[in-house]
Amino acid sequence: EAALGLYFSRDTYSEKIYIDEPVGTPLLYVHALQDARGEVPHFRLGQHLYSTYRSQPHRNDWFQINEDTGLLYLNQSLDQRAFEKLSARNGGFPLLTIYLQVFLSPRPFRENDCHWPSCAKVMLSIINATMPACSSLKPREFCFLETGLSFRIRENKPPGTFHQFRLLPVQHLCPNISISYQLLRDEDLPFHSDKDTMEVSMRHSLDREQKEKYELVAKCTVREGLREDNVMVPFPVTVYDEDDSPPNFPTGIDTASAVVEYKRKEGTVLAVLQVFDADVVPSSGDIPRKYIHTMLTSDPRVIKFFRVEHSPNETSYNSNGSRVRAMMHDYKLVLNQSIPITENHSFQLGVLVNDTDFQGPGGVLQLYFNVTILPVSIRFPNISYSFSVNRNAHRYAQIGKVCIENCKEFHGVNITYKLQSLSVNCTALSIITSPESTTGNLFVNDTSMLQRPECTGMKYDVFAADKQSRKQSKTTLTISVEGNFFPEEEGCPISCAVNKRRLECEECGGLGSLMGTCQWRQGDGKGISKNYSTCTPSLKTCPDGSCDAVESRDLHICPQDCIRGDIIGGHEKGEWRGIKAGYGVCNCFPEEKKCFCEPDDDKEPLCDEVCRMVI
Amino acid sequence: SLASPSSLQGSELHGWRPPVDCVRANELCAAESNCSARYRTLRQCLAGRDRNTMLANKECQAALEVLQESPLYDCRCKRGMKKELQCLQIYWSIHLGLTEGEEFYEASPYEPITSRLSDIFRLASIFSGTGADPAMSAKSNHCLDAAKACNLNENCKRLRSAYISTCNREVSNSERCNRRKCHKALRQFFDRVPSEYTYRMLFCSCRDQACAERRRQTILPSCSYEDKEKPNCLDLRNVCRTDHLCRSRLADFHANCRVSYQTTTSCPSDNYQACLGSYAGMIGFDMTPNYVDSNPTSIVVSPWCSCRGSGNMEEECEKFLKDFSENPCLRNAIQAFGNGTDVNVSP
Numbered sequence: 001e002a003a004l005g006l007y008f009s010r011d012t013y014s015e016k017i018y019i020d021e022p023v024g025t026p027l028l029y030v031h032a033l034q035d036a037r038g039e040v041p042h043f044r045l046g047q048h049l050y051s052t053y054r055s056q057p058h059r060n061d062w063f064q065i066n067e068d069t070g071l072l073y074l075n076q077s078l079d080q081r082a083f084e085k086l087s088a089r090n091g092g093f094p095l096l097t098i099y100l101q102v103f104l105s106p107r108p109f110r111e112n113d114c115h116w117p118s119c120a121k122v123m124l125s126i127i128n129a130t131m132p133a134c135s136s137l138k139p140r141e142f143c144f145l146e147t148g149l150s151f152r153i154r155e156n157k158p159p160g161t162f163h164q165f166r167l168l169p170v171q172h173l174c175p176n177i178s179i180s181y182q183l184l185r186d187e188d189l190p191f192h193s194d195k196d197t198m199e200v201s202m203r204h205s206l207d208r209e210q211k212e213k214y215e216l217v218a219k220c221t222v223r224e225g226l227r228e229d230n231v232m233v234p235f236p237v238t239v240y241d242e243d244d245s246p247p248n249f250p251t252g253i254d255t256a257s258a259v260v261e262y263k264r265k266e267g268t269v270l271a272v273l274q275v276f277d278a279d280v281v282p283s284s285g286d287i288p289r290k291y292i293h294t295m296l297t298s299d300p301r302v303i304k305f306f307r308v309e310h311s312p313n314e315t316s317y318n319s320n321g322s323r324v325r326a327m328m329h330d331y332k333l334v335l336n337q338s339i340p341i342t343e344n345h346s347f348q349l350g351v352l353v354n355d356t357d358f359q360g361p362g363g364v365l366q367l368y369f370n371v372t373i374l375p376v377s378i379r380f381p382n383i384s385y386s387f388s389v390n391r392n393a394h395r396y397a398q399i400g401k402v403c404i405e406n407c408k409e410f411h412g413v414n415i416t417y418k419l420q421s422l423s424v425n426c427t428a429l430s431i432i433t434s435p436e437s438t439t440g441n442l443f444v445n446d447t448s449m450l451q452r453p454e455c456t457g458m459k460y461d462v463f464a465a466d467k468q469s470r471k472q473s474k475t476t477l478t479i480s481v482e483g484n485f486f487p488e489e490e491g492c493p494i495s496c497a498v499n500k501r502r503l504e505c506e507e508c509g510g511l512g513s514l515m516g517t518c519q520w521r522q523g524d525g526k527g528i529s530k531n532y533s534t535c536t537p538s539l540k541t542c543p544d545g546s547c548d549a550v551e552s553r554d555l556h557i558c559p560q561d562c563i564r565g566d567i568i569g570g571h572e573k574g575e576w577r578g579i580k581a582g583y584g585v586c587n588c589f590p591e592e593k594k595c596f597c598e599p600d601d602d603k604e605p606l607c608d609e610v611c612r613m614v615i
Numbered sequence: 616s617l618a619s620p621s622s623l624q625g626s627e628l629h630g631w632r633p634p635v636d637c638v639r640a641n642e643l644c645a646a647e648s649n650c651s652a653r654y655r656t657l658r659q660c661l662a663g664r665d666r667n668t669m670l671a672n673k674e675c676q677a678a679l680e681v682l683q684e685s686p687l688y689d690c691r692c693k694r695g696m697k698k699e700l701q702c703l704q705i706y707w708s709i710h711l712g713l714t715e716g717e718e719f720y721e722a723s724p725y726e727p728i729t730s731r732l733s734d735i736f737r738l739a740s741i742f743s744g745t746g747a748d749p750a751m752s753a754k755s756n757h758c759l760d761a762a763k764a765c766n767l768n769e770n771c772k773r774l775r776s777a778y779i780s781t782c783n784r785e786v787s788n789s790e791r792c793n794r795r796k797c798h799k800a801l802r803q804f805f806d807r808v809p810s811e812y813t814y815r816m817l818f819c820s821c822r823d824q825a826c827a828e829r830r831r832q833t834i835l836p837s838c839s840y841e842d843k844e845k846p847n848c849l850d851l852r853n854v855c856r857t858d859h860l861c862r863s864r865l866a867d868f869h870a871n872c873r874v875s876y877q878t879t880t881s882c883p884s885d886n887y888q889a890c891l892g893s894y895a896g897m898i899g900f901d902m903t904p905n906y907v908d909s910n911p912t913s914i915v916v917s918p919w920c921s922c923r924g925s926g927n928m929e930e931e932c933e934k935f936l937k938d939f940s941e942n943p944c945l946r947n948a949i950q951a952f953g954n955g956t957d958v959n960v961s962p
Contacts, residue, residue: 096877125877146876150930240927283926284847314923325929575785 006032006041006104007117007154009162013102014123014147015072015169018131023077026168027063030070030102030120034158043070046101046111049086058086063100063124071168072102072122083128099123116152123147134174139229142170142179143220149233154240155209159190159202165218166198178223183216183235191216191237208239209278211322245278246362247355250328255368261376264339265412269309273367275329275353280314282357287312290357293331296350296366305343306371307336308351329353333369338412342469346372378415378466379405380475385462389428390483391451392516393444394509396557398541398550402431402440404464404473410438414467419460419477426455429479431462434549440464442477443550456481486516495556496537497588501600505535512537512550512557525584528570532582532597534560547577555590565593634726637705638698640690650685653678658708682709691726692863694896695806703859719931723870724863728889732948732957735811735888757953758829761815771812774804782835792838801839802899814891820953821911828909834898840905840919848920848932854901861900867893872945873938880951882944887957890948904939914949915940 009031017027032041045065048057062082064075086098100122101114114121144167151162165181183193183200190203191214216235221228251274258270282290293310297303309332316323331351351367380402387400402417404410417440421427428449431440440462449455458479465472489508493499496510496518509516514537521543523533536542542551542558551558561578570583579586584599635643644650660675682688687709692702706724765771778800786793805813817834821827834840846854855861871882871889878885894916897904907915917940922932939945951957 096875096883127877152930238930280924280926280929283849283928284924285850285853286926287924312924327924573785575787 005035005118006039007035007152008102008104008120009033009151009153010120011116011152012121012123012147014125014145015167016125016127016145017074017078017169018127018129019083020077020079020130021074021169021173023074025074025172027072027074027124028122028168029164030065030072030122031160031162031164032070032104033153033160033162035154037158041070041104042067042106044103044106045072046103046114048111049098049100051086051098058098060100065102070102072100078126083126086126097123097125117154131169131173134177137170137174139220139222140231142167142174142177142222143181143231144218144233149218149235151235151237152240153202153206153237155206155242156244157205159204161199161201163200164198165193165200165220180221180223182219182221184219184232185216189214189216193218206239208241209245209324210319212239212241212324213237213322214239241279241281243279243281243355243357243359246358246360247275247277247329247353247365248362249365250274250276254366255370256333257370258333258372260335260339260343260371260373262406262409262413263411264335264341264376266335266338268335268411270333270335270371271369272333273331273369275331275365275367277327277329277355278324279355279358280325280327284312290355291329292354292356294352294354296352297347299347301345302347302349305335305337305339306349307334308332309334331367333371335412339373340468341376341378341413341466341471343373344375346370376406376410376413378464378471378473380462380464380473381405384476384478386478386480387442388480388482389444389450390515391481391485392483392509393447393450394511394513394516394537395444395447396512396537396550396553397444397514398441398512398538399429399444399479399514400442402442402462402464402475402477403438407438413438416465416467418463418465420463422459422461422476423455423457425449426452426458428455428458429460432549432553441548441550450481451485483515488516495559495588495590496535497556497559497590497595499535500585500587502535510537510556511554512542514538523585528572528581528583528597530581532579533585533600534582535587536560543579545574545578545580555593559588559590559595560586563588563590563593563595565595567595567597569597571595571597634689634691635686636692636696637687637690637702637724640686641705643686647685649681650687653681654685654687657682661708679709692724694725694867694892700860703863707859707862719934720869720873721862721866723867723893725867725870725893728871728886728892730888731886732888732891732952735814735952736955736957756821756823756826756829757819758816758821758826758833761812761819762829765808765812765816768808768812771808774800774808778804779835782838794838797835797838798899798903800899801834801903805895805898810892810895813895814952817895818891818949818952820950823911824909827906827911831906831909834903834905836905839899840903842919845919845921845923847924848918848922848936849925849928851901851918851920852935858901861897861902864893864896864900865902868897869938872942872948874942874944880944880947881942882948887948887951890944891952894945894948907940914946916945916949 013028013030015027030043032043043065044067045060045063047060049060050057062074062076062078063072065072101111102120102122104118113119153162166179171179180195181193181198183191190206191200192203193200214237216237218233218235220231222231254273256271256273260270291310291312293308295303295308311330311332313328313330314325315328316325331353333349349369349371351369353365353367355363385400385402389397389399393399404415415438416433417431419429419431426449428444428446429442430445431442433440444450460477460479462475462477463472492508492510494511496505496513499505499508499518502520505518505520508518510518518535518537519539521534521536521539523529524531534543537557541548543560545561547558547562551562555562563579564577567573567579571579571586572581574580579595579597582597584597586595586597588595644654656674656678660672660678687705690706692699692706696702703724765775778797781800782792782797784792819826819830821830855865871886871893873883874881875883880887882890894904902918904916904918907917917936920936922929922936925932
């Protein structure tokens with residue numbers, strides 16, 4: 001695609017046609033600009049007339065073009081019959097516009113492929129009336145068409161003529177009206193409008209990286225006897241880019257360091273390097289094909305564990321007071337796979353970036369990532385854990401968490417915790433690993449042990465192990481059982497969440513309750529609120545908006561966080577499960593997989609027996 | 616404007632018969648051995664996807680030429696018809712090979728809309744019963760009224776709550792909702808609910824921000840419209856064009872909302888209804904348009920895309936985007952609907 005040849009200065013030209021305009025009426029000029037000096041355009045018309053709405057194209061019997069000058073003219077008058085013939089082929093739409101294709105390439109060309117730069121469309125608005133009298137035309141109609149002007153000029157190409165101001169049909173039919181054109185502020189700009197020929201040309205070739213849009217104003221003066229009218233329209237020129245700048249490092253930095261330690265999860269971004277390119281070609285759709293990066297390594301481990309992600313972004317810079325677009329390419333080193341904790345490796349990864357459209361030296365850059373993969377150890381902090389548990393705790397009561405060193409930092413490492421009882425027959429507790437936080441949650445699994453006198457002080461070994469490497473660590477855990485045992489009330493439900501009132505909540509226990517009784521959360525009563533009133537085994541864990549590893553064992557523990565079934569009443573559902581917000585009091589029936597959120601209408605009496613006695 | 620609209624109206628349906636739909640045309644073609652053989656050939660040619668290699672093939676070319684004379688060439692589809700997708704597949708199987716593959720504006724495969732906004736107003740006034748009390752309408756929130764009117768209609772209420780609940784359902788922390796399902800529910804709403812209801816909600820006129828925000832929220836934009844990244848509009852157009860339905864709806868929008876210099880309203884044939892219909896027809900596809908903010912007076916709509924990264928196609932991208940964001944035909948049509956006015960056109 002190096003030598004594209006000549007190109008049109010616009011992709012669409014327009015003009016108006018009236019019925020019965022005479023043979024030979026000039027319509028407009030098309031203009032071609034050079035890609036290389038010495039090229040000479042030969043303009044050729046496509047064989048068909050097309051309508052803007054699809055329908056069978058019609059053979060062009062009316063229009064012709066001068067091969068050398070680009071002048072399009074009528075070689076047969078378009079009469080009422082021709083108009084009707086064209087209308088009938090317009091698929092039911094009122095005939096407004098037809099178009100012709102003008103090519104720059106020699107025959108044969110495929111008419112189906114009319115695309116700028118080597119083909120332009122000439123849109124002709126056909127008006128079912130004869131040309132109005134010159135005296136009835138407004139000044140604007142002598143000067144410009146309604147469809148705006150806009151031009152395309154390629155950078156670094158030879159200068160040339162790219163526009164003819166005159167509206168040829170109007171001037172042809174109304175020769176007595178004097179019209180002149182002027183480009184405002186064109187002295188210091190690279191454009192020139194000639195007073196006599198009314199042509200606009202470039203003074204020299206343009207550079208997009210200097211300025212990419214010229215917002216000029218074209219002024220037209222119409223003189224008719226003593227009357228003078230001025231009409232002004234915008235005259236925008238866009239400079240088209242070619243890939244004439246090599247990529248570079250905006251801050252001179254071509255190397256970045258990356259350390260893999262606790263965050264070892266697939267998708268982790270380890271380092272970013274930026275590449276700047278003053279060109280805006282290739283465009284976003286073509287970048288993946290034309291801006292290519294390659295990792296320079298043959299190490300299968302590196303290819304397995306790392307990838308480079310390329311994200312291009314348009315940016316802009318200031319050039320002599322005007323905004324010029326450019327591209328910034330981010331190259332991110334990303335983990336392709338979770339890395340095992342034993343991996344210990346450091347290396348330099350080179351990445352080749354190739355701006356394939358750029359001709360000349362410097363189109364290829366090399367980036368460097370200095371990567372260090374550190375092994376991490378699974379180690380408990382140098383302490384022995386000790387927790388206490390109330391003698392009345394129910395099953396699934398969460399009594400504490402254990403956690404290896406830096407466990408909050410770990411990502412992408414699969415840790416599991418295990419318990420081993422050192423006091424035989426006292427296996428009241430279990431541990432479950434919470435994968436999202438790499439902690440171990442301790443909970444009561446067998447309540448009968450809590451009442452045994454030999455189990456008042458329990459000792460456990462806790463093991464933490466990495467699944468992949470089978471590395472493990474051990475610490476000890478002491479549990480003291482506290483409090484006096486009191487028997488449970490009769491007829492209490494299994495789940496705290498069943499209770500709808502504070503009184504019944506606080507006199508019963510339920511699965512997960514720490515002290516043998518449920519806890520009441522008093523909401524704020526502000527409509528559908530995250531802080532709704534409810535009865536829970538432990539305010540620390542339920543409802544907190546997440547169904548944790550212990551809670552997900554049994555729906556009776558905390559249906560407020562874990563329910564997937566129906567929620568009746570004013571509420572907002574949680575993202576995966578549970579109640580995110582509720583209206584009034586929310587209570588649940590885990591057996592039926594249902595929760596209800598409704599205002600507590602029968603409030604406790606304002607004054608009970610006790611208060612009456614005080615009065 | 617030089618052309619008087621009435622002179623154009625006269626020629627509108629002159630010498631033109633409504634075409635058969637493509638499903639029917641396909642049946643007619645199948646009954647004829649020459650046509651059906653050529654159509655099979657063409658479909659095989661197009662299965663190769665690359666248009667240029669296809670056109671270079673003599674057999675494919677011959678098939679295309681024969682089919683240009685068949686009923687398949689001029690067939691069209693109807694919006695929301697039975698087998699709409701099948702109809703459009705037949706349409707594009709011919710037209711992708713035939714016409715200029717990547718035109719800026721493509722011809723619409725749909726039949727022209729002949730109904731008018733005034734038809735809707737006539738219907739709307741029957742059930743709204745409010746009449747035109749200016750004092751009443753100045754105070755009220757039209758978008759709220761439209762939602763109330765929808766809730767009073769069984770069908771509208773059902774399909775509206777269906778899309779609202781689908782588009783509001785969060786899937787996970789990283790995924791706000793199931794966009795595909797949300798789009799489908801929106802398409803069902805706009806396809807199956809009469810436009811008296813849907814337009815009232817989508818194009819209600821507003822005097823304050825609360826009303827305009829409700830209007831913006833009509834299609835649940837956080838799910839159906841917004842995305843993590845804003846793609847380039849021309850890239851988005853390419854995505855849309857790989858889908859027959861999206862491609863057809865976009866072409867229909869261009870046919871009916873494209874700015875015309877020859878009409879007083881800037882709309883083709885001064886037909887607001889056709890423009891609004893094809894705008895609503897794009898909701899639920901990759902090119903879903905929406906109000907960009909909750910400004911009550913200045914109406915700016917756009918698909919979820921920008922012209923960043925256009926390279927040398929920036930001009931073309933801006934032109935594409937402005938057909939949404941700065942389109943006087945579309946803006947006039949929305950305003951006319953909100954005001955309950957239609958242009959008076961002689962039939």
